[in-house]
Amino acid sequence: MNVLAENLKRVERNIKDACERSGRSIEDVTLIAVSKRKPASLIREAYALGLRDFGENYAQELAEKAQELSDLKDIRWHMIGHVQRNKVNLVVKHTSVLHTVDSDKLASALAARVTQPLPVFISVNLGQEASKSGCAVSELPALVEKVREQQSLSLLGLMAIPPRAEAPEQARPHFERLRQLAEQHQLKGLSMGMSADYMVAVEEGATHVRVGTSLFGARE
Numbered sequence: 001m002n003v004l005a006e007n008l009k010r011v012e013r014n015i016k017d018a019c020e021r022s023g024r025s026i027e028d029v030t031l032i033a034v035s036k037r038k039p040a041s042l043i044r045e046a047y048a049l050g051l052r053d054f055g056e057n058y059a060q061e062l063a064e065k066a067q068e069l070s071d072l073k074d075i076r077w078h079m080i081g082h083v084q085r086n087k088v089n090l091v092v093k094h095t096s097v098l099h100t101v102d103s104d105k106l107a108s109a110l111a112a113r114v115t116q117p118l119p120v121f122i123s124v125n126l127g128q129e130a131s132k133s134g135c136a137v138s139e140l141p142a143l144v145e146k147v148r149e150q151q152s153l154s155l156l157g158l159m160a161i162p163p164r165a166e167a168p169e170q171a172r173p174h175f176e177r178l179r180q181l182a183e184q185h186q187l188k189g190l191s192m193g194m195s196a197d198y199m200v201a202v203e204e205g206a207t208h209v210r211v212g213t214s215l216f217g218a219r220e
């Protein structure tokens with residue numbers, strides 16, 4: 001078995017174990033393979049192993065890979081990076097799920113351009129970090145309302161990247177917080193957990209985990 005196949009097996013096993021520990025069903029967790037800065041050929045390999053959901057951070061890179069892999073009809077592209085408003089056209093063309101709605105203005109710009117309902121998450125800046133995008137917790141109620149007003153956006157839930165930590169357990173309170181915020185707004189989707197902490201995220205209710213390094217190896 002090659003390295004990618006082994007990595008995938010391990011990640012899937014870890015997700016399954018975390019589901020069992022927390023009494024959840026594995027069907028409720030989508031593994032998004034984060035392929036940023038990795039070649040299309042590797043995505044094709046991952047697809048052949050059964051993966052269908054891929055995450056990209058940059059609009060241009062997502063569009064190029066989507067075009068190169070357009071023969072893979074049921075592949076789903078998840079935009080997980082901050083979206084600049086001048087990239088909205090490019091993004092909506094190829095994206096199945098957008099995880100990073102972080103402002104009224106972006107929500108309106110997206111809504112004006114999509115041709116069929118676009119599933120979205122609102123990204124939340126839980127740690128109030130200046131280096132991260134995402135809606136402030138205090139602004140979340142207004143943004144939820146705004147996104148729900150848009151007929152062409154379908155709000156799945158909330159997304160977050162917790163502050164960098166030494167140990168996976170340090171992310172747990174942030175994941176818990178995101179779950180509580182989602183519950184307050186009757187939202188079911190939780191896009192949370194990366195290579196370092198996806199098992200903790202699943203235990204705390206993640207419906208979408210975004211795993212790059214643990215599948216594809218370190219990025220350049």
Ligand SMILES: *Cc1c(COP(=O)(O)O)cnc(C)c1O
Pocket residue numbers: 034036057080081161193194195196210211212213214
């Ligand atoms: C890069 C990235 C990931 C994946 O990170 P890994 O640590 O490589 O698993 C997940 N989510 C977002 C938003 C990212 O930018």
